[in-house]
Amino acid sequence: MTLFTRTPRVLLAGGLAAALLATAACGTGDSAASAGASGSTTLSIVGFAVPEAANKAIAAEFTKTPEGEGVTFKTSYGASGDQSRAVEAGLDADYVHFSVSSDVMRLVDAGLVDESWDDGDNKGVVSRSVVVFGVREGNPKNITSWDDLIEPGVEIVTPNPGSSGAARWNALAAYGQVIAGGGTEAEATDYLDKFFANVVSLPGSGRDATTSFLGGTGDVLMAYENEAILANQSGQGFDYVIPETTLLIENPGAVLKDADPKAREWLDFVLSDAGQRQFALTGFRPIRDDVDYGGTVEGANDPSDPFPAVPNLLTVEKDFGSWSELSAKYFDEENGIVTRAIIASGKAE
Amino acid sequence: MSTTNTLDRTSGVGLGIAMTWFSLLVLIPLSAVVFTAAGGGWDLFWRTVTGEQTAAAIRLTVGQAALVTVVNVVMGTLIAWVLVRDHFRGKALLEVLIDIPFALPTIVAGLVLLALYGKDSPLGIDVANQRSAVFLAFLFVTLPFVVRMVQPTLAELDKEVEEAAASLGASRVTTFRRVILPSIVPAITAGAALSFARGVSEYGSLVLLSGNLPFRTEVTSVRILSSIENNNLAGAAATATVLLVISLAVIVLLDVLQRRVSGRG
Amino acid sequence: MAETRTVARTGVRRTPTTYVLRFVVAAYLFLLVAWPVSLVVVHTFEDGFTSLEGILSDPDVVTALWLTVRVAVIAVVINTVFGVGMSLLLVRQEFPGKRLLSALIDLPLSVSPIVVGLALVLVYGGRNGWLGPTLESAGFRVIFSTPGIVMATAFVALPLVIREVVPVLHEIGTEQEQAARSLGASSAQTFRRITLPAIKWAVVYGVVLSLARSLGEFGAVKVVSGNVLGQTRTATLVVEEKYLNFDQQGAYATAFLLAMVSVACIVIVAIIRPKEERR
Numbered sequence: 001m002t003l004f005t006r007t008p009r010v011l012l013a014g015g016l017a018a019a020l021l022a023t024a025a026c027g028t029g030d031s032a033a034s035a036g037a038s039g040s041t042t043l044s045i046v047g048f049a050v051p052e053a054a055n056k057a058i059a060a061e062f063t064k065t066p067e068g069e070g071v072t073f074k075t076s077y078g079a080s081g082d083q084s085r086a087v088e089a090g091l092d093a094d095y096v097h098f099s100v101s102s103d104v105m106r107l108v109d110a111g112l113v114d115e116s117w118d119d120g121d122n123k124g125v126v127s128r129s130v131v132v133f134g135v136r137e138g139n140p141k142n143i144t145s146w147d148d149l150i151e152p153g154v155e156i157v158t159p160n161p162g163s164s165g166a167a168r169w170n171a172l173a174a175y176g177q178v179i180a181g182g183g184t185e186a187e188a189t190d191y192l193d194k195f196f197a198n199v200v201s202l203p204g205s206g207r208d209a210t211t212s213f214l215g216g217t218g219d220v221l222m223a224y225e226n227e228a229i230l231a232n233q234s235g236q237g238f239d240y241v242i243p244e245t246t247l248l249i250e251n252p253g254a255v256l257k258d259a260d261p262k263a264r265e266w267l268d269f270v271l272s273d274a275g276q277r278q279f280a281l282t283g284f285r286p287i288r289d290d291v292d293y294g295g296t297v298e299g300a301n302d303p304s305d306p307f308p309a310v311p312n313l314l315t316v317e318k319d320f321g322s323w324s325e326l327s328a329k330y331f332d333e334e335n336g337i338v339t340r341a342i343i344a345s346g347k348a349e
Numbered sequence: 350m351s352t353t354n355t356l357d358r359t360s361g362v363g364l365g366i367a368m369t370w371f372s373l374l375v376l377i378p379l380s381a382v383v384f385t386a387a388g389g390g391w392d393l394f395w396r397t398v399t400g401e402q403t404a405a406a407i408r409l410t411v412g413q414a415a416l417v418t419v420v421n422v423v424m425g426t427l428i429a430w431v432l433v434r435d436h437f438r439g440k441a442l443l444e445v446l447i448d449i450p451f452a453l454p455t456i457v458a459g460l461v462l463l464a465l466y467g468k469d470s471p472l473g474i475d476v477a478n479q480r481s482a483v484f485l486a487f488l489f490v491t492l493p494f495v496v497r498m499v500q501p502t503l504a505e506l507d508k509e510v511e512e513a514a515a516s517l518g519a520s521r522v523t524t525f526r527r528v529i530l531p532s533i534v535p536a537i538t539a540g541a542a543l544s545f546a547r548g549v550s551e552y553g554s555l556v557l558l559s560g561n562l563p564f565r566t567e568v569t570s571v572r573i574l575s576s577i578e579n580n581n582l583a584g585a586a587a588t589a590t591v592l593l594v595i596s597l598a599v600i601v602l603l604d605v606l607q608r609r610v611s612g613r614g
Numbered sequence: 615m616a617e618t619r620t621v622a623r624t625g626v627r628r629t630p631t632t633y634v635l636r637f638v639v640a641a642y643l644f645l646l647v648a649w650p651v652s653l654v655v656v657h658t659f660e661d662g663f664t665s666l667e668g669i670l671s672d673p674d675v676v677t678a679l680w681l682t683v684r685v686a687v688i689a690v691v692i693n694t695v696f697g698v699g700m701s702l703l704l705v706r707q708e709f710p711g712k713r714l715l716s717a718l719i720d721l722p723l724s725v726s727p728i729v730v731g732l733a734l735v736l737v738y739g740g741r742n743g744w745l746g747p748t749l750e751s752a753g754f755r756v757i758f759s760t761p762g763i764v765m766a767t768a769f770v771a772l773p774l775v776i777r778e779v780v781p782v783l784h785e786i787g788t789e790q791e792q793a794a795r796s797l798g799a800s801s802a803q804t805f806r807r808i809t810l811p812a813i814k815w816a817v818v819y820g821v822v823l824s825l826a827r828s829l830g831e832f833g834a835v836k837v838v839s840g841n842v843l844g845q846t847r848t849a850t851l852v853v854e855e856k857y858l859n860f861d862q863q864g865a866y867a868t869a870f871l872l873a874m875v876s877v878a879c880i881v882i883v884a885i886i887r888p889k890e891e892r893r
Contacts, residue, residue: 044842049858076842077855081578083841090740091758091840106580110741160561163575201478201560204571207858208557211460216468217477217560234860333579334400343402346563355708359801364709367700370692374769375722378733381744385736424642431639435632443640445880446647451826452876453651454850455833456857457869461650489646497823501816502781536781543777546724553727553833570726577728589729596724600717 040070041262046087047097048080048166049207050227050282051127051251055097057278058270067265079205080166087112087256094259095266097126097251099166101316101323104252117254122271123317126253127284130310131173132228132240134213134221143220144241146177150194157218159209160202161331161338167206168331170222171338173247175330176314180245189337196345214238224249229283229306232299240301245312247319251284280306379593386590389583397584398591402563403572407588409483410569411595414548417487421544422537425495432496433503450492455553458489463557478560483568486555487548494547495540502536503529531610538607542600549596651873657866665867674843675852679871682849685760686828689767693824697775698817702809704776705783706791722772730769731837734762758840763848766834771827775820782816783809818883826876 047055055075062068076083076091084103087093088110096113098104104124107113118124135143141154149156159167174195178188201217203209206227213221214236223240226249231237253270255263269275276286280293283300285307300306320326330338356364386394397403432444450458464470466485467477476482506529514524552570559566569592576585658665669675703709704716725733738756739746749756756762790812794804810817832850839846847855849872856864 049855052855052859074842074845076840076847077858078836078841078851079858082836085577086758086837086840089735089742089757090746091842160571160575163561163571163578165578200562202562202567204556204561204574207860211463211557212477212560215463215477215557231860234862236860236862327579331579333576333581333584334396342563346402346405346565346567353708354710360703360707363699364703364707367696367703370696371700371719374765375718375772377744378730378737378769379721379725381736382729382733424639427635428639428643431635435636437636439640441884443643444884445877446643446651448822448826448876448880449647449651449873451823452830452873453654454830454853454869454872456850456853457654457865458650460857460862460865461653464653465650489650492646493823493826497819498777498781501778501813501819502785504815505782505785505812532785533781535784539777539781542720543723543773546720549724550726550729570728573726573728577732582732585729585732589726589732592729593721593725597717597721600720600724604713604717 040072041260042072042074043094043260043263043266044074044076044092045095045097046076046083046091046093048083048099048103048251049077050099050230051097051279051284052077054127054278054282054284057281058275061274061278062266062269065269067262068269071262071266079164081164084165093256094263095253095255097253099251100168101250101252102165102168102327104254105323107254107256112256113254114257118252122287123250124252124254125250125287126267126270127226127251127276127279128287129224129226129249129251129283129285130242130313131169131246131249132223132225132242134210134223134228134238134240136219137239139239139241141219145243146174146191146245149174149220150191150198152198154198154220155200155218156195156198156220156222157201157203157209157213158199158222159206160204162202162333162342164205167209168338169224169247169249172316172320172326172330173314174222175337176247176319177243177245177312180312180314180319189341192338192341193344196341199345202342210236210238225285225307226283229297229299233283237299242301242308242310244310245314246310247314247316248310250316382586383590383593384586385582386586389587393583394587394590397576397587402567403569403588405564406567406569406572407591407595409480409565409567410549410592413480413483413487414545415599417484417491417548418541418545420488421491421495422541425492425540425544426499426533426537428496429499429503433500447493447496450489455490455551458554459486459557462486462489462554467558477558478562478566480566482558482560483555483566486558487551490551490554491544491547494544495537498536498540498543499533502533506532534610535607538603538610542603545599545603546596549592654866654870654873657863658870660863665863666870669864669867669871674847675849675868677844678847678852679849679868681760681763681847682829682872683875685763685767685848686825688764689771689828690821690824692764692768693771694775694817694821696772697820698779698813701776701779701783701813702805705780706788719776720773722769725769727770727831727833728837730766730834734766734769734834734838738762738765757838758842758846760846762838763835763846766838767828767831770831770834771824774824774827775817778816778820778823779813782813786812822876822879822883825879829872829875 045055059073063071080099080103084098084106087096088106096104096107104113104117108115108117133143143149143154148154158170161168161171175188175192178191201212203212206224209221210223210227210231221238225240225242228237228240253267255267271287273291276288276291277293280286280291281297283297296303297306316323330336333339432440462485463477466474468475476485510528511524514528555568559568561567561571569588573585573588576588704712735743735757737744737746738749740750740755740757746757756765790808791804794808830850832854835848836851839848839851841847841851849868853865853868856868
């Protein structure tokens with residue numbers, strides 16, 4: 001009887017002891033653990049999830065160069081908006097790489113990134129991609145153009161532009177291609193209404209949208225070329241079609257105001273051919289057309305011509321102005337053009 | 350409200366320490382949210398929460414959570430009954446299953462629910478992008494609550510009263526209704542309150558399954574996230590505050606109900 | 615008398631209802647839990663042990679797993695001490711505001727994980743928080759560091775132990791405790807000898823539930839941890855990252871490990887459970 005009543009207490013005591021031991025033994029990992037060999041620098045990289053593999057490869061290359069010798073990295077990857085908000089709230093960062101400019105603008109507004117971050121040749125862009133249509137194997141509904149998307153009976157899956165900044169490229173592309181084809185703003189808005197009327201799922205992120213699509217929902221997925229290629233490389237891919245008119249996706253990268261000076265050299269390396277090559281190998285379009293990545297990228301529709309030229313390529317700068325302008329015009333919570341199209345589609349039932 | 354105070358020194362200090370921790374962890378952060386909501390002004394607050402999309406999301410969230418709570422009360426009590434009162438081979442396996450929904454990260458919960466109850470469902474049950482997806486996801490993550498609350502109480506029940514009732518000729522149903530039920534009602538309502546609360550806050554496991562379609566399958570968490578993404582912190586906090594108030598109301602309601610039914614103060 | 619015999623073994627009578635109940639419960643649990651979870655197992659072991667080996671040989675992932683365990687244990691200990699103490703205060707004492715406090719205790723569970731993170735950052739954020747900058751200048755960093763993760767985890771599991779223990783405390787009543795007091799036992803002795811043994815299974819279930827919840831929390835932790843590889847990345851964040859990088863198997867394997875820890879807890883509980891089951 002005594003043994004029995006003692007057992008739970010013994011276990012509790014033992015459990016506590018084990019916990020404390022574990023805590024002590026495994027160390028408190030995050031207290032100034034970054035001290036390496038004397039004179040070494042640690043760069044904190046905060047980025048969105050998909051270029052993680054590319055950034056890792058670039059870091060490995062960087063440490064082989066004289067500028068990068070002895071540099072160690074602390075990295076954090078996640079959804080672009082979440083990462084941006086984290087840096088705004090105080091997460092240590094020397095260099096950030098996000099999916100969409102508004103995530104860097106957030107940091108500029110918070111005084112963490114200098115306003116001149118996008119003044120360079122590359123305009124602050126570090127990697128690129130294009131908006132594509134993901135389709136079922138063999139493309140049974142023969143979806144190749146934007147007009148095909150608004151056919152009755154076509155079910156579209158697109159990440160939710162309302163709750164995800166990175167998802168806004170798709171909606172912008174849908175609108176912009178009408179204007180680029182000579183349409184008026186009214187016609188573009190009308191197109192958006194029809195587009196969202198055909199949407200059957202608005203998952204929170206591009207990745208969730210892909211999962212939803214692969215899980216059987218919808219006939220066409222609004223996707224990014226780089227995610228399609230990465231998905232194909234990982235065995236969870238899908239066929240994709242590059243429409244004749246589409247939007248250039250530009251992922252910004254910026255060094256923070258009070259970052260370690262090495263971060264500048266890191267950014268230069270990322271922008272160099274050696275860095276861009278790594279992006280190309282994981283499905284991103286390099287920022288210059290003459291970057292040599294060996295000519296083959298697995299996972300693309302045609303691995304030997306992975307980044308075919310788009311006949312009609314829209315860009316934010318050329319067709320939409322600046323991100324702050326378009327954020328208000330298209331995505332304002334109450335009056336944004338896209339917001340209203342989504343609401344209209346929801347009330348239509 | 351009772352204003353008697355039976356605290357002696359030890360319990361007084363204990364309460365003080367407990368309240369300090371509770372304030373630091375819960376009360377102060379939550380008031381920061383309410384404060385931020387208020388900071389945007391009453392006008393913004395009202396506009397945000399009565400905006401069609403948000404109001405529809407709140408209705409959906411609260412409605413589905415309430416429905417799921419009702420199902421949990423019935424099934425949870427049933428499961429607890431079988432686990433405590435019944436003995437058969439394989440019961441231990443059922444016991445093990447109960448807590449797993451808790452331990453599974455919501456992403457994975459969403460993935461498996463989508464695989465089994467989405468378009469490619471082997472059973473042919475497809476709830477993807479419909480309201481029932483929200484119901485299913487809520488059901489999954491709230492399973493353990495009522496079960497685990499009722500189990501220890503049921504196990505502690507004094508068998509003598511039941512046996513006395515039986516020897517006086519009461520049928521099993523009557524014994525259950527008159528003797529057992531009142532004793533486990535506090536546990537059931539405790540579990541129900543938690544089940545509702547948890548359902549209302551669920552997000553991760555249903556984003557994949559529900560499709561976030563406005564007015565149809567969009568839950569409040571998505572609205573809050575949208576506001577945050579638009580740097581509209583006051584709006585996000587406003588929606589969150591409304592949900593807090595509704596949850597508190599339901600919790601208090603269940604507590605009042607519980608007192609009536611079990612006659613306990 | 616036949617009646618006495620059946621009465622003495624209440625609950626062991628096999629009526630058709632018993633079998634119906636068993637079937638309903640088993641079917642429900644199978645469809646809702648067993649089947650979905652088995653999918654996790656299937657995906658984890660699709661290529662044999664390779665994905666598990668891959669996970670466990672990645673030092674960053676192992677660090678993340680250890681961090682999760684540490685955080686979960688600390689959060690559970692805090693919640694258990696707070697929980698048992700608060701339960702005693704709520705049931706055995708009277709004080710102004712008691713009913714309001716009781717209702718507020720359930721509130722943390724109803725807060726969306728996004729809002730939990732937001733709330734904690736609003737107060738403890740190092741740049742703009744109410745208390746954060748002060749704490750940070752004193753050298754104590756909360757957000758984007760382990761204490762923040764512990765707080766977020768403790769937050770979401772707060773009511774669990776209390777809600778387990780309170781109904782049982784009501785049920786057992788105060789007679790035994792009063793008897794002990796009248797015999798001269800001190801509060802501490804009464805607690806240790808009378809109360810604690812009576813509520814031990816409630817506490818145990820509460821601990822197991824809290825542990826499971828603490829292991830699996832994702833949304834709130836995501837916001838407060840900063841997700842720095844090797845430092846503040848927890849197991850659930852590993853799951854997200856693997857998922858985002860199209861390494862679905864890795865995601866399943868990590869989730870499998872988390873589920874296994876919770877299963878292990880229940881198994882331990884079942885083992886140390888006394889033979890009082892076979893009444």
